[in-house]
Amino acid sequence: NESSGSGGEEKLTIGTEATFAPFESMEGDKIVGFDADLLDAVMKEAGLDYEYENTGWDPMLVGVDDETLQAGMAGITITDERKETYDFSAPYFEATQVIAVPEGTDIQSAEDLQGMKIGVQNGTTGDEAAQKLVGENSSDLSKYDSSAATMMALQNGDVEAVVTDIAVAQHYVKNNPDANLTLVEDDENFDQEYYGMLLPKDSEYKEQIDEAIQTIMENGTYEEIYQEWFEG
Ligand code: ARG
8 A cells, every 4th residue: 555654554453343233243254334334435535544353342442442442333322421431433323222022022112121131232322221221230131242142142032122222123133034023112211322433532543534434424425335234
């Protein structure tokens, strides 16, 4: 590559938890998905060289904090609590939580989760939302370290419900018809969320990345990638 001059030789390492289709999942040894394509477009636009690594969720959070990773791209919700430790890029995707349950489960809203065995990915906004409903130390709450593990627990009957990000749950239901799952939405109990790239506090790359995100949203690239993964 021809880049030269200030910062041109630097290669950023960007972490993820790649069991979160359609945002990031493994295809062979490659991370694919909406986040992977968007990240590629953004980094190219910003003129930054990078490597996208399936670090896992907790190692990603630790790595961005101690700056062994320069960013995380993993459908990460921008929250006030995380902002105490990290910076975020400009928001790039709107989300909310949803409840996934086996078809036929009698549940109308998040309040019906009381007393049910719930699975969440540890340390996510789904974890937080479930804690709010059943209590922080509830023995009914099982925490898993990847998104895929929560869905597997639901299919195995280890848990009766999973609280997770809506686009991921929808993708899972659609691609696993034999799992016979259904989704329960609840805007009263589940807040609107926005995804951003997770950055270390005072990241030297934030401005470049934000400008690139803006350009990509304005020049049609974002829309193209969106169409590819969410078919409109
Ligand atoms: N949006 C949620 C959060 O930030 C869940 C993200 C999970 N991402 C993943 N790649 N497993 O807490």
